[in-house]
Each structure stands twice: as C-alpha cells, then as structure tokens.
Amino acid sequence: MDFDIGIIPAPVFIGLVLLLIAFSTIGMIPQELAMVIAIMTVGAFTLGEVGKRLPVIKHIGGAAIIVTILPSFLNYLGVFPEQMTAAVGDFFSSSKILNLFIAAVIVGSILAMNRVALIKGFAKIFVPLLTGTICALTLGMISGTLLGLGAKHTLFFIVAPIMAGGVGEGAIPLTIGYSSVLDMSQGEALAMVLPPIMVGNVSAVLGAGILAFIAKRKPNLTGNGELQPGGHKDITESALQKYALSVQNLAAAGMVAIFCYLCGVLTHELLGWPAPIVMLGIAIALTLLHGVSPRLRDGANGLYKLAITALAFPILFTFSMVMTPWESLVAGFAPANLITCVLTVVGMIGGGYLGALWVRLHPIDTAVVVATHSGMGGAGDLAILASANRMSLMPFAQIATRIGGAITVVLALIAVGPMLG
Template identity: 65%
Template sequence: MSTPKTKTASQPPETTEGAIPKGRAFWWKLMDTDVGIIPLPFYLILIILLIAFTATKGITGELAMVIAISAVFAFTLGEIGNRLPLLRKIGGGAVLVTFIPSLLGYLGWVPDPMKKAVGDFFTSSKILNLFIAAVIVGSILSMNRQVLIKGFFKIFVPLLAGSVLAVVAGTAVGTALGLGLHDTFFFTVVPIMAGGVGEGAIPLTIGYSQILGMEQGAALARVLPPIMVGNLTAVILAGALALLGKKYPNLTGNGQLQAGGGSDDILDLEDGQKPARFDLKGVAAGGIVAVTLYLLGVLANELLGWPAPVVMLFAAVLLALAHGVSPRLQGGLKMVYRFALTAVAFPLLFTFSLIQTPWQSLVAGFAPANLITIVTTVVAMVAGGFFTARWVKLHPIETAMITSTHSGMGGAGDIAILTAADRMRLMPFAQIATRIGGGLTVAGALILISIVH
C-alpha cells in the first residue's frame, strides 16, 4: 500500500499556472448557457439590436436579419415551452413555437417590418422544402437498409387502419353532434387527412368549388380550422406518446420504428462498414446530394405533375437500397440532418405559424362540436396505428406518431409533430403518411363527392 507523498522543503511549491481567473470562468459560463442555440450574452445583444433596428426603421429582408428575428422569437418560445411545468412533458417547446406566433401576429406583437421580412424570405426562398429535403435525404441515407426496407412496406398497414378508424369515428361523432353527415365527412374529417394546406386543402377546395359550385375561398375558410386544430391535437398527442414511452419502455423504440431489428443507425450497417470520421467536405457533399435529389423532385413535378417530395423520397430510398452512397457521404448526410434539426427546425416552425397559420382559423376550430369531432378523428387515427403496430412487428409508439402525421399541416406539421416527440428520425415514414396518404385522401374524397353530389 503506497503512502501519500508529503511536501518537503526541496519540492517546488504548487503552481497556479493554467488556473482560469474567476471573471473569465464566469463569462465563459454565461457564454456556454444557451437560449436554444444562442449563447446568452449574444441572445441579449440580439434583442437590443432588433429593438434598435425597429426603432430606426432599419429592419430589412437580408438573410442575417431574417435569421436573427426568427431565431430570437423561436428559441425564446421554445425555452418557455420546455420549462412550463405540465407542457414541457409533452413537447411544450414545439407546441408553443407552432401556434403562439400566430397569436403574436394577430395581436400585432411582432412588428410589421419583422413580419414582412421573414414572410417575404419564407415565401420566396421556399426554405421549408430545402429543410425537408435535408431531413428526408439525410435520415434515409443514414439508415440501416434492412430497417428501411421493412419499415416502408409495413407502415402502410397501421396507416390504413388508423385512417379507416379516423373516418368512422370522426364522421359518427360529428354527425351525432349535429354537424351533418355530409359536412362532417367532407369539410372536417377529410381536410384533417388531406396532407396540409398547400398539397391538401388547396387542391381539395378547388375540386369542391368545381363540383359543388361554391367559391374556393369559402371552401378554404371552412376546411382550414380542422386542419389547424387537427395538427395541434397531433402535436400534443405526439408529446404525450413520448411521455408514455418513458413510463413503458417496452412500447417504444426511442425513435427506431422496427421492433427487434437492431439499431437503425449507420454505425450498425449489415456489411460491417463504418462511416468515416467527421469530414467537413463530406458534410458539404452530403448537402449537395440532398439539394440534387430535391431538384430532381422539382423537375418531376414540372414535367410529370408528380409531387416533388414523394419523388425525392423514393429517389433517396432507391439510392439507399442500391448502396449508392459511400460511408463518407453517409456520415456527411447524417451531420446535415442533425444540423437541420438543431438549428433550423424551430425558426421554421415560428415563421410558418406567423405567416401561414391564421389565428382566426384556430379559434374557429375550438367551437365545441368542431373541437370534439376533430380531436376524436385524430385520436382514432393515432389509436389505429398504435394497436395495429404489433401485427407488423413495429414499435407501437413510433407507429402511432407516424400515423398522427397523417393529420398534420403538411411538411411543417410533420416537423412540429415529430419535434414535440423528439422523433425527427421518423420523417421519411411521416412523409409517406402525409404526402401519399394525403394525396390518396384528396383523390378519394373528390371522386366520392362527385358521385354523391
């Protein structure tokens, strides 16, 4: 047993070289305290700068200004939501960022120049599409191939079961509450499952206007509340499912869809290959891969009329199945995917809510009969996915989350729902529910209404 060494007169005194001064240590601690992704001192500086620019009428549409505005508002709301006692347990940050900006815009608490700057950029840049491309391509091409193959085929079973149950339950409840069979089905249940506003509500209401002889604007005003409130319901349910998974671990794969399939991470490839170490050039190359597949989808949409996100999704799947990207690119794409989730998701949700989520539509959806019908529809959809997941050997909680995205507001809705549950890894499967499920819903509803009208 060794004895502790004792100091002697011949030994040099202990040096303080390398010790961090208290002032510097305190400052570094502040710098390492983040509001979302913003260091606290720079968060405070940004607030002062935005107030000064507003006072001097210096708010412009340049990218730096748009980033500052959306980041400060989004991460402030995110931090508040993640600290509220009850809301934080069900993804409170995502809930607030998804819907409170709509209220702030309605009340005029976001200055008009700021609202115009972020709105113009959001509309002209179509950055939401690029974000979805980064998430879809990055997640698909960094996923275990076997999990990808099995998951894509299996997810249609619970998705169909949830959709059928949602139609039956929602229509029955709405009819019982006096909304009428026709109006409940075509103007409440179908819009919830149509795949959002741009890809769902707009083509749906164009069809309604042509078949029913009504103004498209009037039809759109009727279907927006179910879409908005349905998405809010799905966001809350996704957070509740994540909480349920913490209490009952046997029901969840913690982001992995396939039950008993091992990890879905690229570090567990079936051929034993591992991605290269972090490579900045590989990250940039991965970003170009995502952009290329996105543009492929855009071209397919222009030439053939096919939905761009669906084309991009299946192109990424085919590339993954064919071992089309190297481990270096897989590692780069994974970093692109993670960066998009960490830095871009909340600012995009803030902008979408502020610019494209009318507060009046949300309020209209809270009329008692409408609210009960909408909630019943979404709950039935989630329950259908949850209880049929075991039939196809999928984790019930992840499966239920994916089916819940069938009631989302398109791509932004998927982001909100999966962010609330910390399950953005499921985005490729959510896109199946939203894009393919929504497209089939719209087509089926228009065929049916043309028959019964």
C-alpha cells in the first residue's frame, strides 16, 4: 500500500482497473463523479508510468508527452468504451474543471511567490516574448515559402493559428474573421487551422522536454522554475514555520482562488475581458499590496502542490481523450506543414532564449514560458509546463498565451482583408 502508481496505492490501482473492466463488461458506466475520477486517474497515471520508462523519451518529459498524445490515438482506435468516453467528456465540458485547475495553479503559485521575483519577472517577460514571436514569424514564413505553401497561406493558416492562444480564444475568433472576409465558411477555415494548432502544441511539448533535459546538463542556465536570478524571499522561514500547512489554511487559499476565478468570469461576462488575465491581475495585486498573510502563503503553496500532483495528468489525459481529434493531428503531419509548424515553434523557443539573455532572466525557464505562446490555450500551457517540470511558471505562461494570443488574433484579422480579401 506504500507503493504508488501516480497517486494511487498499487493494490487499489489494481482493484480500480478490475472494477473498470467489470463495469465495461456489463455495459454500465455510471455518469457520476467517482467513476469519472477513477477513469481519469487510472488512465492518466498508467500512461504516465509508461512514459517515464520509455527509452530516450523519458529524458524529455516522456510522461507528459505520452499522456498528452496517446489517449487521442487510443480513442481513435476505439479502445475506450463509448459510455466511458461519454461520461468523461460530459464531466469535462460541464464542470469546467480545466478552468478551476488553472485558477488553483495560478493563484496558488502567485500567492506563494516572493514579491521581488514577481515584479521583476513580469516586467521583463515581454521582451523574450517579443523576440520569440519575431523569430517564429521569420522562420515559419521562410519555411512555408520555400516548401511551396505560399507566404500568405503560411502566415494566416499556419503561423498565426499556432500563436493565437488555442482553439476557444484563438482559432474560433480567427476563423470567424476569416470567413467574413474570405470566400469560405467558418467550418472550412477551422478545418485548415486546427492541424497546425495541434502540431504546434505537440512540438512545444517536445521542445519543453528537451529544454528540461538540457537544464539537467547545464544547471547554470536554469532557475528550476524561477525566471529571475537572485530573487530574495520577502517572508522569513520562522514566519512560515508558525503556520504549518493545515487543512484550514489549504481551504482558505482554495477560497481565495475561487474568488479570483469568479471575479474573472464576471468581468468576462460584463466587459468581455479574458477571465484568466483578470484572475491573474487580482492575484498579483493581492501579493504586491501585502494582502497575503503567512498562513495564506503556506496554504497557497499547498494548494499549488495538490493541483499539480493530483490533477495535472488526469486533466491532460481527459483533454486528449475527448477534445483532441486524432485525425486533425494526422492531417498536420503532411511534410510541408509539419516542417513549417516545427520551425515556427523552434523560432519561438530560440527567440525566447535569446531574449532572456538580453534581459538577464534564466534562459531555459524563460524559453519554456515563451513556448506556451505556441500552445493550445490552458490545456497547452499545462502540457508544456508539465513536460518541462516547470508548473510554477503557469502565471507567466498565461501572459504569453492569453495576451500574446489576443494580440496575434487582432493583428491577423487587421491584415487578412488587405492581403487576402
């Protein structure tokens, strides 16, 4: 019972596997939370253990990579019973658990972060984000043009979608704009931009894993989850020891996260502002204005650790299983498209690395953050940071994904009319 498969004691893991087989055999998969949790955790941590043991890939974040990609393929093959997929899919869509997970990680990590690192990191992150975007645009355009895709097609249907911030907040508004200007339906446009988005996300996950591998060989290039070198704690260890982690502190920090999240949701409904950015802003304000007591700091640290330990892999597994069509991934592997997508992401990561050296941030950690600008929104951020084992960088990743994505969408919609209309 003291040997775990992920977070599940080994005998319980075996029992859950047998129970899932039994429920599938009799054709009765109850659509209740306990069943969904069992499916998500057993599936996620089984694949995670496989990824940790595969030759070569285990050194570049293999667990996160396998959990991000393989469930989509297994679902395509029909490995998962239809009732099982439906139960998990309905829960994932209706519960908005991905949003709540991101709230716990963002608010937990920011409230637990020292103020000096927070201020300096956010002030400097925009420089490597800009250099990464410029390099990605340059490499992607050159590649697409040389491979016969055409400069304009490459810009609007490969490079811009990769940097648009995912599907819901990137591809959807992008394709709505394209359909109003170009002679195509939104469905046609969406079918063209989805494969580059997914392949770009997979490329960024692999790139982040490679960066983590380099970090182990060159520890002077990384802050192991911190952007700013030489950060100083603004709270003494004795103050933290006074408030040992307790259920009360953990629950209190969780309620702060829910408060910040709901403020973001309300602001989005009233003003249309991105909810994660509003939530991020509130958490930052609380930290900068000394609104976080030592006990809440301790609880927030526990909340963050609980989220990444218990929820990260199950959410990645579920997103891949029910929200990532394998056909779209395969479509993106046409040679010209694949090379262009990969080089776009390479440019993003390389440009972010160079920009970090310029503003004196840890280059590997900064490059991982900039790589999330190539991801599929919140789920992409999760996969990329998990691959690099840098989940504490989620607040900065949200800046790259949300703000960087919104700017990309706006600029692409401004340019598409004059260039293609």
